[in-house]
Amino acid sequence: MVAENILKLKQEISQKAELVIVSKTRTLQEITEAYNTGHKLFAENRVQNLLERYEALPKDIAWHIIGHLQTNKVKFIAPFIGLIQSVDSLKLLEEINKQAEKCNRKINCLLQIYIAQEDTKFGLSETECMDLLHSFEFQTMQNIQVVGLMGMASNTNDTAIVQSEFEGLKSFFQTVKTEINLPNFNILSMGMSGDYHLAIECGSNMVRVGSKIFE
Numbered sequence: 001m002v003a004e005n006i007l008k009l010k011q012e013i014s015q016k017a018e019l020v021i022v023s024k025t026r027t028l029q030e031i032t033e034a035y036n037t038g039h040k041l042f043a044e045n046r047v048q049n050l051l052e053r054y055e056a057l058p059k060d061i062a063w064h065i066i067g068h069l070q071t072n073k074v075k076f077i078a079p080f081i082g083l084i085q086s087v088d089s090l091k092l093l094e095e096i097n098k099q100a101e102k103c104n105r106k107i108n109c110l111l112q113i114y115i116a117q118e119d120t121k122f123g124l125s126e127t128e129c130m131d132l133l134h135s136f137e138f139q140t141m142q143n144i145q146v147v148g149l150m151g152m153a154s155n156t157n158d159t160a161i162v163q164s165e166f167e168g169l170k171s172f173f174q175t176v177k178t179e180i181n182l183p184n185f186n187i188l189s190m191g192m193s194g195d196y197h198l199a200i201e202c203g204s205n206m207v208r209v210g211s212k213i214f215e
Ligand SMILES: *Cc1c(COP(=O)(O)O)cnc(C)c1O
Pocket: 022, 024, 045, 066, 067, 152, 191, 192, 193, 194, 208, 209, 210, 211, 212
């Protein structure tokens, strides 16, 4: 089932977006089943679970973190994390930079932008994002690279709302790309099980899908 779902999904989104399989809440066995299809890109939303899985599973998996990240946990994932999709403050970015330096590496990050109408979601406003990118602190960081933006739309069946949120993020992505000189600023991560079609239509090039694969 898992293998079929992955194949189907990859055919659907082919060329247009990269698939990140969200493995949170799944068993090691389920993740292994997905891995055995040849897929190597997985995401977790909690550091503790990520560490357990990183230890237990093959080392050629590229792990992303997609949940709110506390500064005091950055050090645990800094040695191996492939992409931190949920950067929502300058303070967090500074800590990532510091820990990356200790590991002698550069860590790729997405800035998470708040686009939903709910107030339960983390993320920066567009203004906060611009302020961060223009700050002296940001410009002097050597061990992080901001390679794009991530956003989560409102959890609603009203596709008009979801569409306008995705379009808004796409347009902001273009603004950042034009106004700020960031090498490799190319990733627009939006879309989950319920809304990845729409997200891709609105310009997403990275989707984060969990339940649709493991259902
Ligand atoms: C859980 C989660 C997903 C995947 O959600 P599904 O609906 O299971 O596809 C994507 N992005 C984030 C940030 C998540 O927390």
